[in-house]
Structure formats: C-alpha cells, structure tokens
Amino acid sequence: MTAQSTEARHPASAGFHALTDAQALSTLLDAQMSALTAVRAAFPALEQAAARSVDVLRAGGKMAYAGAGSSGLMALADSLELAGTFGIAPDRTPLMFAGGAAALLHLTGAVEDDPDLARVDLAQAGIGAGDVVLCLSASGTTPYTLVVAREAAARGATIVGFANVAGSALLDLADIPVLLDTGAEVVSGSTRMGAATAQKAALNLLSALVGVRLGHVHDGYMVNLIADNAKLVDRAARIVADISGVSRAMAEAALAQTGGAVKPAILVARGQSPAEAKAALAESGGHLSAALTR
Structure with missing residues (x-):
C-alpha cells in the first residue's frame, strides 16, 4: 500500500x-x-x-x-x-x-x-x-x-x-x-x-x-440503556422480564421502583429492595452477572 x-x-x-x-x-x-x-x-x-x-x-x-x-x-x-x-x-x-x-x-x-x-x-x-x-x-x-x-x-x-x-x-x-x-x-x-x-x-x-x-451488556441485552422513548421503554420492560423470569407487569412495576433503570430493576424483580439492588451493583462494579450470583 x-x-x-x-x-x-x-x-x-x-x-x-x-x-x-x-x-x-x-x-x-x-x-x-x-x-x-x-x-x-x-x-x-x-x-x-x-x-x-x-x-x-x-x-x-x-x-x-x-x-x-x-x-x-x-x-x-x-x-x-x-x-x-x-x-x-x-x-x-x-x-x-x-x-x-x-x-x-x-x-x-x-x-x-x-x-x-x-x-x-x-x-x-x-x-x-x-x-x-x-x-x-x-x-x-x-x-x-x-x-x-x-x-x-x-x-x-x-x-x-x-x-x-x-x-x-x-x-x-x-x-x-x-x-x-x-x-x-x-x-x-x-x-x-x-x-x-x-x-x-x-x-x-x-x-x-x-x-x-463496562458491564452494560448482559446476555446480549442492553442493561444500561436510557429509556427515553416508547420503543426503549418497551425494550427495558422486555429485558427485565426476560432476565429476571417474571411477568411483564412485574417487570414494569420493578422499573417504576428504580426510575426506569434496568440493572437494579432486574434485581428488584428477583426480590431485592431498590436499596439492596443499588448496593449489590455498587459492590459488583456495575456488572449484573456478579450481582445476580450474590
């Protein structure tokens, strides 16, 4: 060349x-x-x-x-x-x-x-x-x-x-x-x-x-996305439901508790409080996989 x-x-x-x-x-x-x-x-x-x-x-x-x-x-x-x-x-x-x-x-x-x-x-x-x-x-x-x-x-x-x-x-x-x-x-x-x-x-x-x-992708999902339009709000709910194994309604309820943040909402859907989810993610450096296995 x-x-x-x-x-x-x-x-x-x-x-x-x-x-x-x-x-x-x-x-x-x-x-x-x-x-x-x-x-x-x-x-x-x-x-x-x-x-x-x-x-x-x-x-x-x-x-x-x-x-x-x-x-x-x-x-x-x-x-x-x-x-x-x-x-x-x-x-x-x-x-x-x-x-x-x-x-x-x-x-x-x-x-x-x-x-x-x-x-x-x-x-x-x-x-x-x-x-x-x-x-x-x-x-x-x-x-x-x-x-x-x-x-x-x-x-x-x-x-x-x-x-x-x-x-x-x-x-x-x-x-x-x-x-x-x-x-x-x-x-x-x-x-x-x-x-x-x-x-x-x-x-x-x-x-x-x-x-x-950085821990913003889990199993190919965008777990740190910012849901600022209808498409992404829908995607966030589907991500939470799929990873946590809960219903769409429960996923939406979890997202409501976390201000739309996907990573903590997944942990909330799994039974943690928003405060516990925040602490778990802080301990794992923002990596959802580590927080899920705690």
Whole structure:
C-alpha cells in the first residue's frame, strides 16, 4: 500500500459507468464486503483501544471522537449512540467534527484544512490527561484530525488513530494505531464508501466491546440503556422480564421502583429492595452477572 492508496484506481473502475444497474450494484457491494474484511486484521489494535477506553471511562475520563468529512460522520454516528445504548453520558463522549453543526447540513472541504478550528474544538471538548481520543481519517493525513491528535497527545491524552493507509501520519503518531487497509475505491477517491464502511464497522466493534467490559451488556441485552422513548421503554420492560423470569407487569412495576433503570430493576424483580439492588451493583462494579450470583 502506498501513501495514495485511497486515491488509487480500483480494478473494477474501468468501464464501471457502462455496467447495467444490477452489475454496478453488485460491483459496489463486492467492494464494500471486501473493505469489511480489513477490519478483522485490526482486532489486536481494537482490543487494546477498548481496554484503554474502559480504563478511562471507569476513571471518570472522556472517550472523545475526532474527524472530518465522511470519517467525521462515522465518528458522529458512533458517539451519538452510546448514551441510548449503554447509558454513557454524552459529556463523556464528546465529538470534534471539522466545521461543527453547520457542516452536518452542508459538508465543505475547507474546514478540514483549518488547524485553528481543530484547536478551538479541542479546547471546547476539554480534553486532557487521562482521556482517550479516537481520531479518524481515511488518508491518515487530514490536517484537522492530525492537529487534534497532536495537541491532544501534548495534553496527555491517549490517541487511537484510525486510518486506511499504512504508514500514514495519523498511524505514526497514534499511541494505538488502527490500520483498516481497504485500498482503492470503485469510485476513485470516494472514501465515504469502502473506507468509511470499514471505519464504521471498527467503531461498532470497539464501542460494543467497551459497553460489554463496562458491564452494560448482559446476555446480549442492553442493561444500561436510557429509556427515553416508547420503543426503549418497551425494550427495558422486555429485558427485565426476560432476565429476571417474571411477568411483564412485574417487570414494569420493578422499573417504576428504580426510575426506569434496568440493572437494579432486574434485581428488584428477583426480590431485592431498590436499596439492596443499588448496593449489590455498587459492590459488583456495575456488572449484573456478579450481582445476580450474590
């Protein structure tokens, strides 16, 4: 792989414009699936990144995200989901996105080249020693992302760098480099496709593993979710009923006693008082499995 691998020509690019609809879709899907295979090679780095992120979050630090353009959108999608899925407070997972909210409505390229924007965003996110920053850039050379990474590192933060080009600047400066070696795109240079697909999958795996290790997943259930809409209220009741083995009505009654918190509601449904459930979870470090076996 060269420094320009994400800009190189894909073997399927020649004549792509002349393919039938079905052929074009098949070619694009094959390229997406091929890009996903690059994630498996990054497992050791993802494991290391997850372990560091868990330590940081347990200690009260932040697991921040940074990126521009398509990479920034992948970071945004992951960071926004953590509160609803795992109950991790949004101020613990800040996002630094080149151009801010305005860029979400109209992506512009110039903002990713502005180092001052990166410095302002870093200061506003309050990143410092004891935090971890997940920095994403397909090329590994995006100025905005590199400035965030360098200056966050200077503040004492751990840098996890996600890039799709081996030997790129972001991977070189990262404490934990995550190479997603996806190569060329069928639509040359359009890293919103294979490169971004691999980035999103890698972030999905990383954040899910973090949730598990923090004790926010039990038997595949989101036991630390924040039920802030009808769908999640229904899901919370089903989780409590399924894990505790009680009726839906009893699960809802338990949730009413715990203010909608799923983990203690499961213990309440099993016969504990809300105070006993709270104490059991505190003793187990928030891990439901240990609290259930007490």
